[in-house]
Amino acid sequence: xxxxxxxxxxxxxxxxxxxxxxxxxxxxxDLIDTSDExxxxxxxxxxxxxxxxxxxxxxxxxxxxxxxxxxxxxxxVEIDLIILATSSPNDLFGxxxxxxxxxxxxxxVAFDITAACSGFVxxxxxxxxxxxxxxxxxxxxxxxxxxxxxIDWSDRRTCVLFGDGAGAILLQACSSIQNNILxxxxxxxxxxxxxxxxxxxxxxxxxxxxxxxxxxxYGYITMNGKEVYKFAVSKVPDSIMKCLASLNLxxxxxxxxxxxxxxxxxxxxxxxxxxxxxxxxxxNLAKYGNTSAASIPLALDEAINEGKIKQGDLFVVSGFGAxxxxxxxxxxxxx
Ligand code: COA
Numbered sequence: 003x004x005x006x007x008x009x010x011x012x013x014x015x016x017x018x019x020x021x022x023x024x025x026x027x028x029x030x031x032d033l034i035d036t037s038d039e040x041x042x043x044x045x046x047x048x049x050x051x052x053x054x055x056x057x058x059x060x061x062x063x064x065x066x067x068x069x070x071x072x073x074x075x076x077x078x079v080e081i082d083l084i085i086l087a088t089s090s091p092n093d094l095f096g097x098x099x100x101x102x103x104x105x106x107x108x109x110x111v112a113f114d115i116t117a118a119c120s121g122f123v124x125x126x127x128x129x130x131x132x133x134x135x136x137x138x139x140x141x142x143x144x145x146x147x148x149x150x151x152x153i154d155w156s157d158r159r160t161c162v163l164f165g166d167g168a169g170a171i172l173l174q175a176c177s178s179i180q181n182n183i184l185x186x187x188x189x190x191x192x193x194x195x196x197x198x199x200x201x202x203x204x205x206x207x208x209x210x211x212x213x214x215x216x217x218x219x220y221g222y223i224t225m226n227g228k229e230v231y232k233f234a235v236s237k238v239p240d241s242i243m244k245c246l247a248s249l250n251l252x253x254x255x256x257x258x259x260x261x262x263x264x265x266x267x268x269x270x271x272x273x274x275x276x277x278x279x280x281x282x283x284x285x286n287l288a289k290y291g292n293t294s295a296a297s298i299p300l301a302l303d304e305a306i307n308e309g310k311i312k313q314g315d316l317f318v319v320s321g322f323g324a325x326x327x328x329x330x331x332x333x334x335x336x337x
Contacts, residue, residue: 010181011133012174013333014076017069018303019062020051020167020290027162034158041162046266050165050291052150059092062168063146064104066299070142070172071105078105082138084112085129087121087145087295089200089324090152101144110142118198119262119323120188121145121295123331126171126319127186130331133175144170145295152200154222163265164223165291169299180336187245188329189237197229198324230323234268237328238320239275245330246318253277257315258305262322263287263297272320284310294323311335 026049027038041047053062063086071078084107086098091114093100098112117124122145129141146168153161173183204218238261246253259278261269266287273283286301293300298319305311315335322328 008136009134010176010178011130011183012176012180012336013182014172014174015070015073016169016171016299016303016306017066017071017073018167018169018296018300019065019069020300021053021057021062023052023054023057024049025052030162034156034161036158036162044265044267045163046269046285046287047162047291048288051167053148053166059088059090059097059146059148059168060100060104062166063097063101063144063170066146066168066170067101067105067142067144070170074172076140076172078107079109081107081110081140081142083129083132083141084110085115085125085141085143086112087115087117087125087143088147089116089118089121089294090148107142117295117327118325119264119292119294119297120321120325120327120329122169122298123186123319123321123329124188124327125295126173126183126331127188127329129173130183130186133173136175139175141173142170143173144168145297145299147294147296149223149292149294152220152223157222159227160223160225163292165293167290167293167296167300169296169303171299171302182333182336184332184334185245185249186329186331187241187248189241189327191326194229194233194326195324197226197233197326199224231265231268233326234264234322234328235271235275238272238322238330241328241330242272242276242318242320245332249332251316251332255316256282256318258282258284258311258317260284260298260301260305260317260319262292262320263290263301264292264323313337
């Protein structure tokens with residue numbers, strides 16, 4: 003989709019945070035019928051971080067946000083807009099306002115985006131529209147999830163995959179010559195929503211309608227792993243090709259492929275389909291598992307801190323997951 007650009011968007015800084023508590027495959031295999039060998043060969047995951055006790059979504063999101071703000075020497079009161087991509091808010095009405103209060107961003111408008119593992123890409127695209135059309139100057143985008151709270155820890159098909167974390171990116175309006183965010187492609191297929199979801203179990207009993215316990219509840223994450231795998235390896239390469247073509251860019255010009263960190267086999271299959279060599283893949287999945295909306299900013303922040311990224315590098319960033327939703331955003335690294 004094309005947008006009318008009046009100004010560019012610059013990436014000022016990134017940040018990330020994960021809980022301290024680390025659960026290795028070995029620990030999991032002491033608790034349920036699984037093994038390090040099964041998990042690692044099928045997913046590439048070795049361990050994941052889990053938010054326990056005092057560690058909350060808001061705390062992690064705040065830590066990641068403050069890191070980015072400090073790095074850019076921007077005060078929280080200079081932020082105009084906060085977008086929190088999360089599917090595990092600690093308030094069903096949204097958690098972005100708590101993040102706004104926690105970091106003291108008193109002048110910022112704040113809202114959540116719920117789009118599971120595509121959430122961060124959709125949030126970046128949303129932020130970009132507000133900046134490019136001249137509405138806002140400084141926008142903080144945070145991807146944070148605590149899916150550990152929505153996992154059935156006795157279900158070995160899902161519990162080995164997910165972890166908790168948060169990542170942030172700070173965007174600012176700039177001249178169109180310095181623009182970092184070149185284009186995007188977003189897609190949705192709601193007909194397949196039940197391949198990966200957290201279902202709401204509503205009350206079906208009319209007689210209980212007014213009773214305090216009649217409000218229903220949410221279930222655990224359920225997933226058709228094979229269908230989700232097939233969806234990701236077919237739709238994500240298409241999305242990337244469409245996005246590159248809309249910008250007249252070729253695969254050879256791509257320096258980094260940063261995919262939602264779901265599964266090493268998905269990452270490799272997408273790279274293979276696109277003929278992108280594996281050394282261009284950014285991945286920290288072994289350490290954190292699938293952290294949903296946090297996975298892309300977490301991996302981006304780590305890659306930047308490791309000094310991997312050079313001036314002018316072209317990034318292809320794709321998210322995919324529940325909805326089903328998927329999307330690509332193409333970034334040029336100009337600091
Ligand atoms: N440990 C050990 N065995 C396990 C297991 C685990 N954690 N989870 C499943 N198994 C078993 C199954 O019970 C099954 O046994 P059976 O043949 O005796 O019935 C066997 O392993 C194969 O299960 P299956 O579900 O067919 O595995 P798979 O090869 O499809 O791999 C996934 C499972 C989840 C790794 C794979 O489907 C996948 O990566 N899907 C994408 C998931 C994803 O990334 N989701 C998030 C997207 S945002």
